Amino acid sequence: MLTGKQKRYLRSQAHHLNPIFQVGKGGVNENMINQIEEALEARELLKVSILQNCGMDKHDVAEALSKGARAELVQLIGHTVVLYKESKENKTLILPR
Numbered sequence: 001m002l003t004g005k006q007k008r009y010l011r012s013q014a015h016h017l018n019p020i021f022q023v024g025k026g027g028v029n030e031n032m033i034n035q036i037e038e039a040l041e042a043r044e045l046l047k048v049s050i051l052q053n054c055g056m057d058k059h060d061v062a063e064a065l066s067k068g069a070r071a072e073l074v075q076l077i078g079h080t081v082v083l084y085k086e087s088k089e090n091k092t093l094i095l096p097r
Contacts (some may be wrong), residue, residue: 002072002084006095010045010074013093014082019049023065027056033068040071040085050079067090 002010021036039046048065050058062081066073071085084093 002074002095005097007047007074010084010093014045014047014074017045017047019047019068019080021046021048022051023054023056023061024051025055027054028064028068029051030068033065034041036065036071036083037069037085040069040083041087042090044087045074045082045084048081048083050081050085052079089093 016033020039021032023032025058036046036048050061054061056064058076058079058081062076065071065081066083069083069085074084075092076082076083
């Protein structure tokens with residue numbers, strides 16, 4: 001679990017990132033979760049955009065993505081989800097204690 005201080009740090013790091021995934025009317029599926037897991041291993045921190053035509057509630061999407069990819073939900077702001085997962089091989093972010 002992330003502390004409030006760590007989440008604040010990750011939000012500041014994610015601020016300049018652009019969403020690299022979009023959840024549309026198809027919702028969250030296994031293929032998307034696998035791609036997000038791979039991207040998290042490479043980047044550790046990423047944004048996912050939830051499109052207007054997505055049939056799922058944005059909170060359900062955020063939960064499905066974080067559970068599916070076994071990542072921490074850093075933030076859900078508007079229709080953007082910020083996810084973090086510590087990388088095994090490409091560790092770049094040092095979290096504050």
